[in-house]
Amino acid sequence: MLSHIQAKLLIVDDLPENLLALQALVKGSDREVYQAQSADQALSLLLEHEFALAILDVQMPGMNGFELAELMRGTEKTKNIPIVFVSAAGREMNYAFKGYESGAVDFLHKPLDNQAVKSKVAVFVDLFRQRKALDQQLQALEHSREEQEQLLTQLQVTRRELEHAVRMRDDFMSIVSHEVRTPLNGLILETQLRKLHLAQDNADAFTLDKMRAMVERDERQINSLIRLIEDMLDVSRIRTGKLSIRPSKFDLTQLVAGLVENFVAQAAAAGSLIEFKAEAPLMGVWDEFRIEQVVANLLTNALRYGASHPVRVRAFELQGLACIEVRDQGIGISAQNQQRIFQQFERVVSSPGNGGLGLGLYISEQIVLAHGGSIDVESVEGQGATFTVRLPL
Structure with a gap:
């Protein structure tokens, strides 16, 4: 998981030969090394890149390493970058104490112990890569959580829509059964009444006037049924986008x-x-x-x-x-x-x-x-x- 994460290192020294020597010590396949010969160059790089470690020379013309470190600690983007100071001054100068006061995590004296430098840089590179991997995992978890919340919201909306659809279906079936039953009951009663008259050979029930009234009643009931069916068909046409308009x-x-x-x-x-x-x-x-x-x-x-x-x-x-x-x-x-x-x-x-x-x-x-x-x-x-x-x- 860590193999794809590249760490960036910043080394700052006003002497090019010191930069070359330090780069030879800290370079590796899992890291990129950036060089700066002044505090101003270093600040430009710090604002542009995310560094796993900054190695600063103390004695530099203009802004020295301690002043650069204070600026880094006062800037949101760079305040958490680990700082290691390097100095050729003797231990009696008490630079190490001032370096730790400036926010350094380590202080190295020249001439450098090559193995110690490599080991310490490797530790900070590993810490950076582990932190980035953890950040990526947290982002993935957060993204997964957001997706799950969206899915849950969609499921809740779908459930409400389904519940509404079920209620509409039940209401529809109840309404249809009632509305269809009304004209059907009229037709059934008319039919039973006519069968009764026929069974009793009651020809008086089938005079022209009474037949006209029967036909009118039948026609009203049949038209009611046709209207109900047409309404249901129109709803189906509307839902499928097939409502025909013939202007x-x-x-x-x-x-x-x-x-x-x-x-x-x-x-x-x-x-x-x-x-x-x-x-x-x-x-x-x-x-x-x-x-x-x-x-x-x-x-x-x-x-x-x-x-x-x-x-x-x-x-x-x-x-x-x-x-x-x-x-x-x-x-x-x-x-x-x-x-x-x-x-x-x-x-x-x-x-x-x-x-x-x-x-x-x-x-x-x-x-x-x-x-x-x-x-x-x-x-x-x-x-x-x-x-x-x-x-x-």
């Missing part, structure tokens, strides 16, 4: 007016009416079938939650956009629910009188977004809601 040029005002007329009977059954206002034709290029689907969803919801009050519909142009506004005076939508209702399987209330899969607004928003438009809601709880669709012309 053509048509008058949006005319489309909305036709839908309002088609909803007259449904509005009457809900004890309401639909008021439509348009200023002028709105010609644009959209998918007529899909836009009709959006407006029909908004009208259905307005009648469903409108508390039998009139529903007001407007078609108009604003800032280069074709706008459709559907306003009801019903139960309203809380601020908390205004974002939630555009999600899958979400409804303002869940009660027998207000059914559906909770997919209408989700599908509507996806259709509008596919046209480059937007849909939003303004509402105060208990004071109705206004949905506005904006489509680029």
Whole structure:
């Protein structure tokens, strides 16, 4: 593990011959030796490289070794570099004591003991390499810890997403089973009733008027089933990016007016009416079938939650956009629910009188977004809601 770590040594002496002699002593395959003939050169190298050891001559012109050592100890980058002083002065000069005061780890007197120098340098090189190896291990451990934390966070997010998906699946199955059962129960009851009449040879139960009423009831139940299936298919298309948009040029005002007329009977059954206002034709290029689907969803919801009050519909142009506004005076939508209702399987209330899969607004928003438009809601709880669709012309 240590073999790839190179140690750098700095030797400082004002005499070139001393530098050559010292380099010959300390060089090795596991180290690089840098030379400096003055304190200024040494400082430049110290700021550029990370050294395992600095060997400083005490007597140098200008800044001496002790002053250089004090500068090193006062600098963040160099304060932990081990310093060994070398001096030709006699032991009686007491330089060694001053050297240790300056932060040296050793003091060598000339002439140098070659074996002692090699041994001491080898010790500091080994210590440096062991410290670097330990730093690398700590960095690897820290990196591994961070990766594990990220993985744990991702796993927690995935777990929450899976739990949410399971809840959505359960909610979906519960809603579907209820919504599908309602029209099916109607068809089953109608079938059983007709079988009973047939078993009793009751021809009066099959007069033309009664047959027309039967067909109308059957048609309503079948259309309910078809609508549920189409909604589920649209969700599947949206998820797979296969929601088809087939644009053509048509008058949006005319489309909305036709839908309002088609909803007259449904509005009457809900004890309401639909008021439509348009200023002028709105010609644009959209998918007529899909836009009709959006407006029909908004009208259905307005009648469903409108508390039998009139529903007001407007078609108009604003800032280069074709706008459709559907306003009801019903139960309203809380601020908390205004974002939630555009999600899958979400409804303002869940009660027998207000059914559906909770997919209408989700599908509507996806259709509008596919046209480059937007849909939003303004509402105060208990004071109705206004949905506005904006489509680029």
